[in-house]
Amino acid sequence: MTIQDTDIPRRRAFLSEGLRRYLAAFRTPRGLIGGGLLAIMCLAALLAPVVFPGAVDAQSRDSFLGPSLTHPFGTDELGRDIFIRCIYALRISISLVIVAVPIAMVIGTLMGLAGAISPALGDAFQRLFDIILGFPSLILGICIVVAIGPGWIALAVTIAIFSLPQFGRLARGALLTEEGREYVLAARVLGVGKRKIMTRHILPNAMDPILVQASLAMIGGIFAEAALSIVGLGIQPPTPSLGTLLNVGIRYVYVQPMYTAGPIILLLLLALAFNLISDALNAAVMKTRND
Amino acid sequence: MLTFLARRLPSVALMLVVTALIAFLLPRLGGGDPAQVVAGPDATLAQVEAVREQLGLDRPVLVQFGDWAGRIVTGDFGTSLISNRPVAQLIASRLSSTMELAIAATLLMIVMGLGLGILAGSVRKGGSRAAIDGTLSVLLATPPHVTGLILILILGISWRLLPISGEVSVFDDPVTGLTYLILPAFALALPQAAMIARLIQARMSQVREEDFVDLAKAKGVPPRRIAISHVLRNSLGTAVIVTGVRVGEILAGAVVIEAIFARQGLGTLAVSAIQSRDYEVVQIIVLFAVVIAVVVHFLSEILLAALDPRIRLDS
């Protein structure tokens, strides 16, 4: 009898096992860089008011100064430091996606799994997802802004609603494949309750793609804020957000290119960080899957 | 084929009805009272009530919706509450600008998406593969507005190659018009093209693993013919469907791109209408964008059915 050598796992609760797998993603080079980058940016945004008290709105006569050591990104039309305003702007972007995406993830996943309880409900939610996805993303945002009025809340709702179907469809897909799996049938025949089948067999398998999607949805959310704020339908000036900075910056692009370039650099850094994290998560998930 | 289309129709109809409903409800969701807006800020309560009755706003919502939808279908798009001009006229004056942009971007998207996709799906080894993969990932991750701003910074500001603001109609002056069109069209098309390319690439490598590709090889079919008649032919359906979905995104992206490049199109019209609470205009533009997106998507499904006998013949 040949049994392949694999490390013998200790007995442990199932959830912690899943968590350990996901955390392992952050020990890979990509996960480490992505996570580190994100941590630095979060920290900077959090500590900005402490480190530069009042500096965000401090005006001076030195408008449109070029980049220097004191003003890494130069100054804007009112002589404010663009770098500090960009760091402040991170607060909006990060807070938006940290709130909106997890909410969408939970609700979307639940809606996707609703088919397990009532097939009709599951179908109805899928129809809803089709409709949301049928709307070009920004048009959807515009409708929400009109309905709620521009601001943080409208942006959060837009991001959440637009992310909803992505999670819902992944969860639904996982539900349908898992429900047909023989080990799920086996559990049913053994008389294992619906809830236990869900938490033990279906949810863990659904979580993999959903978590990867969550970090991608965060990128989408950050860019959505920028898009709506650029056209003036998102965050309203003078509150600095990456989008509002760009909204004003583009007007002065000839005299102060850093006004546009600065927010873009931060946008891309955020996207890079989340991208690396999603890559690392994906790799970790695939690895356990193929073993 | 017909049964296939008949089966798809209900969901298309559902989508259109939902969009119409949302568009219709927008002014009411917006919280502003349209009667108040029409009557003006200084109107008395009685005047506002009179306007309300005149506009039919006191009747049940469903009746109003029926009326409104009826008007839209017969081509009466209403009148702007702010400028008092017919909405149809407002839209017509902005349409050509947006259409120029959207059509240019769609063509670019299709050409670049297919080209890059087939390239990425065919090159399977070495550095060029990594280079293509890397490029696609970067393009894919960068949305139109960011792409546009980067293009402005590099091509417009650093190199001063192309104009970055304003527009000239290509019908008035083709050459100048095109120089104004290049940057925004590229900005709109690049991310969508990358998305199409990535999906074609994935589909092609999937098809390449199929047994029928092995059978073609066992028949003695030359590699180029295998690539075209077997691999590419079986990947086209995916390409058509993703292209259909992406057209809607191009239209929506135009809203931001027009703002960035200071073009006077439907997008800027929509934005200013929202800011001035001119809901009659917003309604029609939203409806317009979604209808185009839905119709293009439906057309791409018809094309898919034409390409794939399993869908065409089995219903």
Next chain:
Amino acid sequence: MTDAPMLEVNDLAVQFDFGGVAIQALHDVSFSVGKGRILGIVGESGSGKSLTAKSIMGMLPEAGRVSNGSIRLDGRDLVEVPETELRQMRGRDLAMVFQDPQAALNPVKTIGWQIVEALVVHGMPKAKARARALELLRQVGIPDPETRIDEFPHQFSGGMRQRAVIAIAIANSSPLIIADEPTTALDVTIQAQVLRLLAKLRADLGVTVILITHDMGVVAELCDDVVVMYGGRVVERGTVEAIFDAPQHPYTRALLASMPRIEGARGRELAAIPGSTPDLSRLPSGCAYHPRCALAEDMCARKVPPLEPIPERPENTSACLVAQRDGRLPPEGEGASAASARPDRPETEAAPILQVEDLRVDFGSKRRFFSRTAPFYAVDGVSLTVRPGETVGLVGESGCGKTTVSRAIVGVNPIASGRVSVDGRDVTSFDGPATALVRDQVQYVFQDPYASLNPRLTIRQILNEALERRRLSAEAREEECARLMKLVGLDRHYLDRYPKAFSGGQRQRIGIARALAVQPKVLICDEPVSALDVSIQAQVINILADLRDRLGLAVLFIAHDLAVVRHLSDRVAVMYLGRIVEEGPAEEIYAAPRHPYTAVLMASTPKPVPQPGAMASKTILEGDPPDPRNPPSGCRFRTRCPIGPLVHPDRTICEREDPALSGDRSHKAACHFPQDTTQTTEMRERMPS
């Protein structure tokens, strides 16, 4: 017969390079096949048989390459031929038939286009190619080729698709056809059609065929010569007669002994081969088979045996050191082959533990926007009885509804009408108490050992899930897990491993242990061995039989393989198109079937006993099963029946009246003319051809 060989493979070695790690997958493979002969290459998964075929075609996966040896086709070494030239030879000088005809045809091109392509790439003008394609379709037996040529693969049935693939293979009159498991994906009646077609093509066109298969029965029926592969090497080769008469490699002998038979004595334990097939990446030292071999000696682990003729049996060339030294392969004594005979099990009269009456399962109706499609009964009026301790075999081809029946019994498929009772109580409603009763009494063993265990749970967690019903204390559960593992022959300290550490056979044992954890009275086994290699299959069958006897379980055993069903069952029910067409004591049914379908199934099942000429004369069903959504009127089998209106136009009753199951108390058949089938020997003369 053996002048210049068509193909000669010498010392072929194939190496794979996985990111710098080299793995040798084929070692010193040597064999030859004479012109116009059919060579069978037999082996289990991982034996290297498919790789051998791909090497000949020059179609190894990207990471693989031929690292040594030669492949001479008509004297020319294919290994040396450059790719561009090899490409021109493929399809013209050597052609291939694939395992899965569904996947092997391009779904968006017509059948005709795909045949024409094979012709035009080898230089035939397009205008002539279509006429040739029509001729080919006719040649491979596709009815109405003028219409069919413009149809797409999805409009063809599985058997017809495989005929189309064969048409492509013979399109350019290639003298050599390599068929890689060409019938594995097909039902047994369709398999018989395809095998007969291959035999006919050999007779008509004189093509040479290399048939890759895992089924010794197929080899015995169709082939002239055999090559047996194990662990990437040829372990034995010779003519079919020589090898089946007296195999000279212990693996060949064990493989033949481990097959359940459809004829001859039964009731004995199968001679299972212990252990599992080795992974090509980590072969045992010396003879790769030695860890599983009953005759192994010390030298077997040290020296790789050369492939040499056996002194006393020069017809057999075998790579067995023991046989080479002793002059022939010594008998195994009281080893696996001479297992103790088991007495026939007495018929039981006890009250049924599981009873199904007139069961119908609706699979078709889907709600659309405005209408509801007509119901489609995948199972249409099936009645079954299983008594305590009894094993009932349910046989039928894919799509006949046998799995649907079994899943309806455990409440997974909703029941449209009829009655299911367990232990005398009606559980059709599957309400709370009824479901609980079913869960306690009836358990299920699944087909796919890879899909039936959650890869994320350890074996302990999997068994604990099953033990939850019994509400045991932690210690009792621990003990129970250990007991279950022992029951299925696994060591208890594997409990904390994940399923991926186990082979298919071991996983299936775990599946059985899980089902037994509930201490059920009835075990439903749904094709429990069909995904396993033959040598492993026997292990699992033996364990099932042993547990059934020791625990007094009633078993409903579902399979498509008549031999496996016969080996285990006391009674057998045969299903066709949602109905049971024959039912009775196993020995009676196999000795004298009363329904023509049963008779044909038995005739179509390949038997590992060479019978020259059997292929041409045996009864074979023409055509494909009808669409179950739209079953024929009257008797559902009449459209293919060899004794029905097809051959006897006067038997209109078959079209008008649905025959009921009738006959004596225990042996019943649903046929208007059951006496005709009993005279099976005459059937083949009446067959249309």
